[in-house]
Amino acid sequence: MSLRLSDLSACFEGVIPSIIATASADGAPNISYLSHVVRVDGEHVALSNQFFAKTAANVRANPKVTLMLVDGLTGDQFLLDISFVRSIDAGPLFDRIAGQLAASSAQVGMSDVMRLRSADVFRVRGIEKVPSPVAATAPAPRRAPVDLPALADAIRAIGRQAEAGAIIDSLLCGVQQVLGYANALVLIHDSHRQSLITTGSIGYENSGLGSEIVSAGGMIGAAAASGQTIKVSDMSRVRRFGEAIGLEAGATENTTRTVVFPQLPMAMSQIAVPMVTRGVVAGVLFIESTERLAFSEEDAAALDILAGQAANALRASEGEAAAAEAGHATATPEPAATETDIRIVCHRFDDSVFVDGVYIVKGVAGALLRLMIEWRLGEGRSEFTNREMRLAAGARMPEIKDNLETRLLLLRRRLDEKQAPIRVVRIGRGRVRLEAGGPLALTVRD
Amino acid sequence: MTMTMRLDDRLLEFLRRPLMCIIAGVDQTGRPSAGRGVGFNVLEDRTTIDLIFSGWQWPRLVSDIRQTGRLAVTFVSPADYVSFQLKGRADLSETEVPNADHAARFITAATDELQRLGVAPHVIAPWLTAQGARLARLSIQEIYIQTPGPHAGMMTGAEVR
Known part of the structure; x- marks a missing residue:
């Protein structure tokens, strides 16, 4: 059975370096390691080749190239007969290769010297498995297919x-x-x-x-x-x-x-x-x-x-x-005066919030918590809609029009995780309630 | 006129490190082949190096050397990627038996070094075999720095004449 590129997926992980052999127009061979090989589709691979001018010159003078790939799981080796098609220095394929190169060069500790300027695309004409001296042993465990x-x-x-x-x-x-x-x-x-x-x-x-x-x-x-x-x-x-x-x-x-x-x-x-x-x-x-x-x-x-x-x-x-439409706001009975104040400190410079001295959150989520506390203290209500929060905070933080829910989620989860004496509870679509275990004492600092 | 290059002291020192070795040949149509070396021996004149590889594993290398005699070999230190490439004319020795000790030492040093760097033994095992060992005697005509970086591709070594 002939091998296909899709059979070689573990060769494209960038773990074991690949090897490229080329020859000049006058027949002088050249061999070097490659930083990265990407499978483009069923018939093409792309190679990043930042350093070796000789390899680049050879493939342009003589498109016949031999590539050696190694399966990162088993160590099996494959020889690919490939021929140069074109060079690319922009576009989605180039971006994909550059991204993979950045990650894989980090794993071999060479991220400082790896900068992709261009990549060469090759057509795969044949694949052969190199005989292995350990082929008789039990096959290495393969990854299970996705269910x-x-x-x-x-x-x-x-x-x-x-x-x-x-x-x-x-x-x-x-x-x-x-x-x-x-x-x-x-x-x-x-x-x-x-x-x-x-x-x-x-x-x-x-x-x-x-x-x-x-x-x-x-x-x-x-x-x-x-x-x-x-x-x-x-x-x-x-x-x-x-x-x-x-x-x-x-x-x-x-x-x-x-x-x-x-x-x-x-x-x-x-x-x-x-x-x-x-x-x-x-x-x-x-x-x-x-x-x-x-x-x-x-x-x-x-x-x-x-x-x-x-x-x-x-x-x-x-x-x-x-x-979601605003619901009817219910008045919040203030907790009994005997209860201990919950001290809330907000910092304007990073919108961070501390509850009883414990850091909760900063950024948009912190600004939203401060807003709800100020409304609760100023207007005596504890239920709020996303819409009014968006209107109140949107001028300073316009991006919340797209991600208010995830900011509220982060706030809720941090308050829960820190076992804070205040909680934000979702009470319906686009509506939340601020619950407090005692009277709130808010301090706002720059 | 064909140059001959001599391995200088720095290169000889480098060749004493645990190394990996990759070899390229080329056939009469200009199609290159690739394989791995599993041992070497620098001859007294320092302009000739015997390379050992598995003819069983890399048969194209055998036929390419017979066809054209053109050969390139790159040695790399896996720990830091310092690499040198030697190029020249090679003859396949039909009579000399490759020195088994050279291959055994090379394979042991490379395996130990790769394992030290975190590569699993079962992954290394398929790469390094002396089965059907062949010996290619390379007359060195060019030496290049192959370490990734700004000096990659520069010539090095000492010219003999």
């Missing part, structure tokens, strides 16, 4: 949800049940803070809810900026991009107003999948595993489908919440 009926169930489950929290929980549940990955995060894009904020989390000792990744930073930022899935398949030689392990999350939060990003010790594979709806990146689904080469092409495709469904559902949820 499509389970994926369909997960897609339907996400589609049934109307509320942001349930949508994100359904997405994470799908990741766990369909693909079996136990450590995953959902980060929502926040253009106000130029960051991605962790809004959903499974499998980590510290949930990391409220932790931020700068939009331009690391593979999560790169996935959001490019709209491309980015994965790292072998981190054995990579320093993790996260913050230092060992920080006591709770203790530092109160002084730094920064939630520590969750860590999976011994992570070997990571994947960042943009959550795209109508061409806009709403957030990033991030998953990691202690296995090398954990994420197959099929896994990436399934995650792309799940993430897209969640992004669409979140967008619909924002629209429905925005359209």
